[in-house]
Amino acid sequence: xxxxxxxxxxxxxxxxxxxxxxxxxxxxxxxxxxxxxxxxxxxxxxxxxxxxxxxxxxxxxxxxxxxxxxxxxxxxxxxxxxxxxxxxxxxxxxxxxxxxxxxxxxxxxxxxxxxxxxxxxxxxxxxxxxxxxxxxxxxxxxxxxxxxxxxxxxxxxxxxxxxxxxxxxxxxxxxxxxxxxxxxxxxxxxxxxxxxxxxxxxxxxxxxxxxxxxxxxxxxxxxxxxxxxxxxxxxxxxxxxxxxxxxxxxxxx
Numbered sequence: 001x002x003x004x005x006x007x008x009x010x011x012x013x014x015x016x017x018x019x020x021x022x023x024x025x026x027x028x029x030x031x032x033x034x035x036x037x038x039x040x041x042x043x044x045x046x047x048x049x050x051x052x053x054x055x056x057x058x059x060x061x062x063x064x065x066x067x068x069x070x071x072x073x074x075x076x077x078x079x080x081x082x083x084x085x086x087x088x089x090x091x092x093x094x095x096x097x098x099x100x101x102x103x104x105x106x107x108x109x110x111x112x113x114x115x116x117x118x119x120x121x122x123x124x125x126x127x128x129x130x131x132x133x134x135x136x137x138x139x140x141x142x143x144x145x146x147x148x149x150x151x152x153x154x155x156x157x158x159x160x161x162x163x164x165x166x167x168x169x170x171x172x173x174x175x176x177x178x179x180x181x182x183x184x185x186x187x188x189x190x191x192x193x194x195x196x197x198x199x200x201x202x203x204x205x206x207x208x209x210x211x212x213x214x215x216x217x218x219x220x221x222x223x224x225x226x227x228x229x230x231x232x233x234x235x236x237x238x239x240x241x242x243x244x245x246x247x248x249x250x251x252x253x
Contacts (some may be wrong), residue, residue, distance in 0.1 A: 001022045001023070001024050002024065002026075003024045003026045003031065003032050003035045003042065003073070003075075004031075004035045004038075004041065005024075005041075005042065006041060007040050007041065007042065008040065010042060010046070011056070011058035011067065014056070014058075014067035014068070014069065014070065015058070015065070015067050017149070018149040019068070019070060019149055019152070020070065020138065020139055020149045021070040021071065021072050022070065022071055022072070023071075023072045023073065023074075024071065024072075024073040024074075025074045025075075026073075026074075026075050026076075027076050028076075028077065029075050029076065029077025029078075029081045029082065029085055030077070030081060032075050032085070033084075033085055044090055044093070044095045046069055046071060047071075047095055047098065047099075048093070048094060048095055048098060049069040050069045050070070050071040050072070050073075050098075051098040051189075051192075053068040053069060053070060054069060055068050055069070056069055076104070079237075082101075082237070083237070086099075086238070088241055091238050091241045091242050092242070094189075096234070096238050097189050097190070097234060097238075098189065098193075100193055100230055101230070101233045101234065101237060102229075102233070103233075133203065135150070136150065137150060137153055137203065138150060155199065155202060155207060157198060157199065157202060159210075159216055159220065160195060160198045160219065160220060160223055161195070163220045163223065163224060164191045164194055164195055164223065164224075164227065165191075167187075167191060167194075167224055167227050167228075168187045168188060168191050171183055171184070171187040171231065172184060172187065175187075180235065180239065181242070181243050182234070182238070182239045182242040182243050183231065183235060183239075185242070186231070186234060187231070190227055190230045190231050190234065193226070193227070193230055194223045194224070194226045194227035194230065195223070197222075197226050198219060198220075198222075198223040198226075201219045201222050201223060202219050205218065205219050
């Protein structure tokens with residue numbers, strides 16, 4: 001879906017997608033900013049609701065009811081544009097802490113060798129694996145080509161939950177030493193981001209059972225790496241904005 005999708009069209013998609021996520025990609029962050037300013041366009045509120053699949057209410061002649069927001073997205077832009085896009089208000093309202101940030105390295109003097117893509121039987125094997133995962137966890141297609149959503153599948157991730165629980169505790173200890181209120185405020189949300197990523201990692205690892213300790217250790221290590229990366233990246237980008245806000249005395253009403 002394009003980020004310029006209207007609210008009305010977005011509601012219609014949410015009403016009939018039966019839990020299948022939609023994905024929006026935009027390489028120009030300024031385009032996203034302009035789309036959010038349109039009267040009938042999407043807004044930061046949809047970004048925030050998508051994090052927990054919170055519902056939105058809609059009422060028109062085509063659809064009426066509460067629909068969970070299933071939306072994934074990737075936006076790219078310069079660091080300056082990102083800071084302008086997610087200003088003090090969006091940091092305070094929690095929009096920024098619901099996003100995974102990463103830095104695209106600049107080109108060096110020597111252009112790296114192009115990636116060697118798989119081909120032949122190796123490519124076929126990967127395609128078959130992706131098709132099998134899609135059939136089990138995403139959707140299938142009927143004879144007419146219509147997408148049929150799969151039923152929800154439960155996977156056992158208590159080992160990841162335990163590891164991230166310890167990680168949250170470690171983050172609190174770090175906060176008690178450096179007094180970085182942004183770290184304390186966002187440790188639960190960033191742990192949630194890492195857990196969501198671990199769902200995919202666990203599946204790609206073949207859903208290792210408790211006896212497969214090596215695979216589970218690898219998934220756990222990657223989940224903790226993601227948690228640390230997201231935390232430190234967020235603190236680097238927005239810590240100087242958020243910390244003074246958290247240190248202000250509460251207003252009396």
